[in-house]
Amino acid sequence: MTTADELLGRLAGLDTAALAKVLAHRPDVLQDPWPRRLDVVAARLAAAESIDAALLGLPTPLVQVMRAVQLCYALGQRPAPVAEVARLLGTDAGAVESIVDDLAERALLWPAADGVVLPELLHRNSFAAEGLGQPVGGLLGELGTSRLAKLSRALGLPDTERKPQLLLGLVQFFRDGDAVRDLFATAPEETQKLLRDMAEGVPEVQGLAPAGWAFDHGFLYGTYYGTVAMPIEVSLALRGPDHQLPFTPGEPAYAVTHTGAEAAEAASAAAALRLLDRVSAVLDLAAAEPLPLLKDGSIGTRLVKKLAKDTGATPAEIELAIDLAAQAGLLVADEPPPPRRGQKAPAPTLAPDPDLARPAPALLYRLLLTTWWDPAPPEFETDVDALMRRLVLRLLARLAPGDALDIDALIRLAEWHAPLLPTDDIAGHVRDALGDGELLGVVAHGAVTAAGRALLAPDRLVEVTGELVSRARTTALFGTDLTAIVPGSPDARLAALLDRVADREAQGTATSWRFSPASVRRAFDQGATTAGLLDDLRAIAAGDLPQPLVYLVNDVARRHGEAQVYDVASVVVGEPAVLAELAAHRKLAKLGLRPVAPTVLTSTVDAARTLEALRDAGYAPTRHAADGSIVLPARDQAEPTLAVRDPEPGELPPDPAGHAERLLAAPASGPALLRGQLARAMSDRYAGRLTPKQQQLCWQLEAGLPVDIAYGGEHLVIAYPELDGDVLDVWSLRERTYRRLELSRIDLAQASTAVSLA
Secondary structure (H helix, E strand, O other): OOHHHHHHHHHHOOOHHHHHHHHHHOHHHHOOOOOOOHHHHHHHHOOHHHHHHHHHOOOHHHHHHHHHHHHHHHOOOOOEOHHHHHHHHOOOHHHHHHHHHHHHHOOOOEEEOOEEEOOHHHOOOOOHHHOOOOOHHHHHOOOOHHHHHHHHHHOOOOOOOOHHHHHHHHHHHHOOHHHHHHHHOOOOHHHHHHHHHHHOOOOEEOOOOOOHHHHHOOOOEEOOOOOEEOOHHHHHHHHOOOOOOOOOOOOOOOOEEEOOHHHHHHHHHHHHHHHHHHHHHHHHHHHHOOEEOOOOOOOOHHHHHHHHHHHOOOHHHHHHHHHHHHHOOOEEEEOOOOOOOOOOOOOOEEEEOOOEOOOOHHHHHHHHHHHHHOOOOOOOOOOHHHHHHHHHHHHHHOOOOOEEEOHHHHHHHHHHHOOOOOOOOHHHHHHHHHHHHHHHOOEEOOEEOHHHHHHHOHHHHHHHHHHHHOOOEOOEEEOOOOEEEEEOOEOHHHHHHHHHHOEEEEOOOEEEEEOOHHHHHHHHHOOOOHHHHHHHHHHHEOOOOOHHHHHHHHHHHHHOOOOEEEOOOOOOOOOHHHHHHHHHOHHHHHHOOOOOOOOOOOOOOOHHHHHHHHHHOOOOOEEEOOOOOEOOOOOOOOOOOEOOOOOOHHHOOOOHHHHHHHHHHOOOOOOOOOOOHHHHHHHHHOOOOOOHHHHHHHHHHHOOOOEEEEEOOEEEEEEEEEEEOOEEEEEEOOOOEEEEEEHHHEEEOOOOOOOOOO
């Protein structure tokens, strides 16, 4: 019987509440396409990936009981007696039964009348974490009959020539701890010391000199890899009958610090708005000039420091802003074309997606939060950072609002709650999670905020983030000293406008900007007009614009363009008559030749350095291309065609209780779709005239691949079919639900659609 079959029998006997608990603990089994019946649930629960994910979330006492049950199975006690598991852990049977119930709710094992049943996929043959090796049966099974007979005689066991009987007798001997200890007492003193050292936690080593007696009496065995191994039974016997496995059922003690809910929420709002400001600034800078990437596709430290200096942010804020914007699809990598021979390959870049409209502040904040909370998983490894940030928020969310934990206490709790995470630096991951959480506003002063709690209850995320972002200031106080002050946190649009026309000076409880001729000229260089810029500033002013600022804008506008710098690719020198002829020649019109007049100066350096030198001298020139058009720093972008949106109700995490009720009302199992069965059914629909392409599409469906079909007036992309007479029960990828389609109304398209089922 397979693990899935065992689980199906177990699940079928549960009531709605018990099944809902299993589904809540193992939410991956409810991912699209959600399971029709319990047999699909059992198959998903038995998958190695699902079991591995469930094990990563087990706290320490559940892991310890699981290991004790696995050890019992390795020693031939199947099912594992609760009393023996309790003895191995040094606790009472009641404590073990309670934890076994918790593990049963995760479908990792389940209680039975005669002990604890362990699914086959969770059987273990190596116990290195406990300082133990392999069961003696596995080591003996690699020996030949003559070697087994010799070992049996050395131990004084009944003589036999049959290998199964030899194995059985030897295994029974080594599982008798008293017999093993009595034999050990007859070993040479040097061998006893060696065996004791190995039994204490080093069950496998390289070749040993004083081990002849140990090999002759089955205390040590040579392995295929050239090492020497001690069986589990020998290690446990030499440790003594009172030896116990580690068991720590209680959480580490911790002290709670009250930081104040109001202070935490204020800090959360400031952090959220600051993050929006940073992301908006990065997107604006990347739009003006794409961000170059290193060869490995990462952002260089030098660029991070430059962006931090340009935006007044910290390097950590910039790194997080770029990372989240790229993961959320706001920044898209642009891979350059292969270089020509002899040319250096240009670096790949990051730039905003021109087809994606910039989300509104609250929606942008939700996008950043959910991207951080639930990132795309890596392909071949565990995302320890994502698991740790979820664990840290869950641990802090158990406390009252405004309560925090000491970092060392939080690290000890994380180690207790996630002992199987594949990392040797849990403390580093906890600190990283807290650091990112503070920058995102989900943690403040060590306490989880309303935004952090909303990540744990997604149905409140829109309400909480909308209220938080609404606290942003949308107006500024303008002073006669050419400053603008925003008390509190500015919203993204206010900060972006002021950053465009003024220089940010201070940031904290209030943010200030200072206007100067250079900063105002920067706005005009980016295409601003006098009337448009003054209108934008009046729209964000808490009162009237002060006259000095209006005078400054008008003065810079009057001087803007007083000198013009043109990009010139080359200069043609010759007699005036020849030059006039060249300039008037129709075939040379595409060269855009411009006559040189007394009012035109030529520069010996490029346009960029000429422009910089004139500005340093106090002038306000503009830059023009070779054809005379003005050059703007920002890239022209087409109108966006895509928009970010909040998830629909059907896209939120599934409800375990609702699925449990539905699953128990449906048949526990159903027929599998055999290869060719759908093609035969569809051939009746087409009167036996399926084209090769239509047959191929039927085979794709049977293999679980998505296919385009026309059904009545609808266009559907379907997968995972089940045939029920004249009806095809399928998963509709676009609708994210199951549909029952009449075979007589299905038209197969002439091409399948490549749709990811991930």
